[in-house]
Amino acid sequence: MSCPICKKPTDPAHRPFCSKRCANLDLARWLGGGYAFPSTDPEDIESALEATKTERAKPH
Numbered sequence: 001m002s003c004p005i006c007k008k009p010t011d012p013a014h015r016p017f018c019s020k021r022c023a024n025l026d027l028a029r030w031l032g033g034g035y036a037f038p039s040t041d042p043e044d045i046e047s048a049l050e051a052t053k054t055e056r057a058k059p060h
Contacts, residue, residue, distance in 0.1 A: 001015075004017070004022075004026070005018075006018060006022055
């Protein structure tokens with residue numbers, strides 16, 4: 001099995017990654033929304049619009 005980030009052989013200590021660095025890069029992608037899929041659910045869209053309106057209404 002190869003590392004999903006850099007394609008090097010995996011290290012059992014960091015499986016499925018080759019190193020802590022690649023594991024952290026993958027975590028950063030998850031936390032940053034890099035693996036997100038857009039939703040077409042009308043309820044999700046409505047919630048996002050409401051959250052945006054609320055955030056913009058806050059004094060900065």
